[in-house]
Amino acid sequence: MTLVRLDAVTKDVVLPDDTRLEILRGIDLEVAAGDHVSIVGRSGSGKSTLLNLLGMLDAPTSGTVSFLGDPVGRMRRGALDRLRGKNVGFVFQQFNLLAGRTATENVEMPLSYARGTMFWSRRRLAHEMLDRVGLSHRLDSTPEQLSGGEQQRVAIARALVRRPSLILADEPTGALDVETGEAVMTLLDDIAAEAQAALVTITHDVHVAARARRHFRLEEGRLEPVRLDLAFRETALGSVTGTAS
Template identity: 55%
Template structure:
């Protein structure tokens, strides 16, 4: 069995509220992700999915515990080295695409390459066009985002995330702004790109249909990850909604 590309060991995350009280969002998360794995993380709104995403993506640091990338504890890295590792090895796909409106598709995809190795910088147009070709949009390279459909914009965002061939791809509600059919196509594209590059795909979602496409399904509940079947995950989400309503009406 290959070594995990990403490990989370006993991670907690706390934030201080304006009242001075500490809010404990993550209470001891453990996770191992192997190269090429397809993992879905489910949870209701407010469960801490975005907090977990920021930790997995090396954007934020845990209050306690360890986040290891290829066996290296990320907390031991300087801000510069951490940013370099994140830029090279982690790709992000978001719900709202986050494309630059005044830049063409190929210019959006080229953006990460301005911070890459010298050879990537000098070959940035070639690499960006190849990435667009992989998502079926090479013929739309010179179009602005407003000239593209929602599905096409998300494909451009995927090409941008994959242009440096990251080891881990984090997708945060990647189908949330799309219709069901287009969303299914986007997930198929993500999976195909992962297969071709060996990247691990971690999808943060509340959509059971999206989660069902993964090899492993995890539910974030009460600050802890639980591995479940899709049927068990559905029951847990219903329970979370019930708890949320009870708290709101108390």
């Protein structure tokens, strides 16, 4: 079953001098339930822009984004917000945790917009998810009291607490050391597999990308499937520095 589909999607922005910058050019992509996709590319190649389109945070300049077969461009803002909130979980590179709020309060946040049992059980569900990511001893800790790896696990718990069908991870190990990053990716893979959720990871780290089943490279606004073999490791990314965009 196809969860999200992009057909001939483009994304342009107008610069201060009124010139138009093409970020994405004719992107076609399907992501099915239970799929694991990695998208690699140099900094500034448009990876985060593509992730925002997949997550329905942004609209394409042209082309169609569909979720479960329905074009999202035709939806009203409220309906789109509810669809995204229920079905999409975001794991950001910079964590985006609320300062001064406990781990429990951060994970509860997406459930504040839920209805019925999920809303009234939000504290219990947050505790269960924090326990699942190994932070049952950190329920009342604020981000300032947590290590980078612990903050990332809180961010993962927040992304998954509503059991989304699509998980989008933007450089999820970019701010972590190698060992912690490996543990975070294993955790993300395991939880996604348990829920049969689709996982899309954008990264410039080929070791993270290699964990996926399908691999794509974004270059000059175009998305192409690649084989993540030795030749790709040596030539596809080149020297990558900075933060993905």
